[in-house]
Amino acid sequence: MGVATTMAVSLVGLEGHMVQVQAHLSATVPGFTVVGLPDTALNESRDRVRAAVTSTGLTWPVRKITVNLSPAGLRKRGSGYDLAIAVAVLAGAGEIPAGGLDGVVHLGELGLDGRIQPVRGVLPAVAAAVDAGYERIVVAVCDADEARLVPGARVIGAASLGEVVALHGGDAALVRSVEPVRRPRTAGYTFAPGDMADVVGQADARRALEVAAAGGHHLFFVGPPGSGKTMLASRLPGILPDLTEREAVEVTAVHSVAGTFDPADGLIRRPPFEDPHHTATPAAVVGGGSGVPRPGAATRAHRGILFLDEVAEFRPSVLDTLRQPLEQGELTIHRTAGVARYPARFQMVLAANPCPCGMSIGKGLECTCTPTVRRKYLGRLSGPLLDRVDLQVEVLPVANVDRQQGSGEPTASVAERVVSARQAARERLRGTGWTTNAEVPGSWLRETLRPREDIGDLLDHALSTGMLSLRGADRVLRVAWTIADLAGRDAPTVDDVGDALGLRRGGRHG
Known part of the structure; x- marks a missing residue:
């Protein structure tokens, strides 16, 4: 009878759990059983492991x-x-x-020829192992670069089961020259935002974009077709600052689990950009699938941008699923196989036509829609969802005079101001756990920063007239702090609050 133990990692969402893999061999009727709540793919490992062992040149016990x-x-x-x-x-x-194997973590799928195949989620799995005190990690060669991104991990990349056997003191003659399995380069995350200089005119929309970037605020563009809503939204990632080291690890772990990360490129250091089509299902946007759910677009947009173009065409059931991550910064998805928690602290950018024909902006003289159709169109966006959007801006068609003014300010210049404003917010919020104005709870704004009396009067008036909800008043105050940060002021003025109120109400249409 023989018993041996080694370690593996189980990922539920992005949370890694250490799993002890124990093998017990006894001289009874031959058989191979895997116990411990394995799924179908894991149960099939019996055939893969047996074939890999015999292909390596060893005798199956x-x-x-x-x-x-x-x-x-x-x-x-x-x-x-x-x-x-x-x-x-x-x-x-x-x-x-068998000695010492219980201190080594092995992560990898086996091919029938004995080669080690890559698996998803290597980065968070290795991070969980290191946190649990396991430093020696054996992975596939093509996963080694990703595993080495985790500080403190002693990573060994192996091409075949024979190499792993020799590594642990087995027969070195089993090591054969094999072509390591390689991960396709096409799996990597790529997005190249255009330059703000390409945007002609649209001063109000550009201003809203800069405020959104500086404070991490959600943004809604309403305008007719061709006014530049999509172009503006796609420029937002370019004016955002680079991710911090901690944020880069978080984002890279998400894309590792999602299978959209190429380890050859190192950590993802730029904010991601996700733009699901309006036909996307709730599972595609917030995550889902059988068993333990996979991350959706909202999680892949963590620390970046979730852009919903033609948002009025999305199903209301899809949009309402976003209310949890907008408030909590994470998604909790319940399935029969368990509960998965994924980070989802993103900036939401919405864009929509004001009506089905798109021409009811301004006087709406060219609009062919009835008043009832107009109301129903944007009425698909629930009040609770829109109440969480800080900036709501009308994007009007560019006038002739705007076209004659040439290119606008380039991305690099805008990004410098955004970085300075973000740094001012970080200094003010040092020690709180928050980094942007959009994350700050309203209670903390009112109690700790205590806005001036004239600012409080202005917000009270907006509340009493029904112009704002209490949540909306808090969001206006957050935007006012961002405007003050961009201007280099220590605290917002009444004018800043007025500007913030205008930016919040500017997109109300119909």
Whole structure:
């Protein structure tokens, strides 16, 4: 009878759980059983592991083999346990020394030829292992660069099961020259925002874009077709500052799990940009799928931009699912296989025509829609959702005089002001855990920063007349702080609050 143990990692959302892989071999009726709540892909590892072991040149042990994945109450999914199972079985059979394997983490899928295949989520899995005190990590060669992004990890990249056997003191003759499995370069996250200089005119919309970038505020553009709403939104990532080291690790971990990260490019250091089509399902936007849900566009946009173009065409059920991440900065998705939590602290940018024909902006003389149709069109956006949008701006068609003025201010100049404003906010919020004005709770704004009496009177008037809800008043105050930061002032003035109120009410139409 032989017993051997090594370690693997189970990912639920972005949270990694250490899994002890125990192999027990006994001289009874031959068989191979995996226990510990494995899913279908993990149950199929029995055939992959057996084929990989024989392809490597080793004899499969003719014994009763039981593999236990502990803790048994945690559901395990995916093929990333193959390598750990194979090592535990071979150690139990005496092919490699069993001593010390319980301090090594093995992550990888096995091909039938014995080569080690890449798996998703290597970065958060390795980070969880290091946090739990496991520093030696064995992964596929093509996953090694990603695993080495985690500080403190001693990563070993292996091309085949034979190399892993030799690494642990087994027969070195089993090591053969094989072509390592390579990850396709097309999986990497790429987005190239255009330059703000391409935007002609649109001074109000450009101003709103700069305020949104400086404070991390949500933004809604309403305007006729061809007025530049999509062009403006696609320029927003370019004026955002680079991600901090902690933010870069968070974003990279998300894209590692989603399979949209190329480790050859290193950590993702620019804010991501996601723009799902208006036909997207709730699962595509917020995450879903059978078993443990995969991240959707809202999570892939973490620390970046979620742009919903033609937002009035989205199904209301899709839009309403965004209310949780807009308030909490994370998504909690319940499935039968468990509860997955994904970070989703993004800036939401919405764009829509004012009506189906798109021409009811201004006097609306060219609009062919009835008043009822106009009301119903943007009425698809629920009040609670719009109440969470700080800046709501009408984007009017560019006039002749605007076209004659030439190009606008370039991205680099706007980005400098945004960086300065963000730094001012960071200094003010130091020690609170918040980094942007959009994250600050209204209670903290009112109690700690205590706005001037004349500012309070202005907000009270907006509340009493029904112009703002209490949530809306807090958001106006946050935007006013951002405007003050952009201007280099220590605190907002009444004019700043008035500007913030105008930016919030500017897109109200119909």
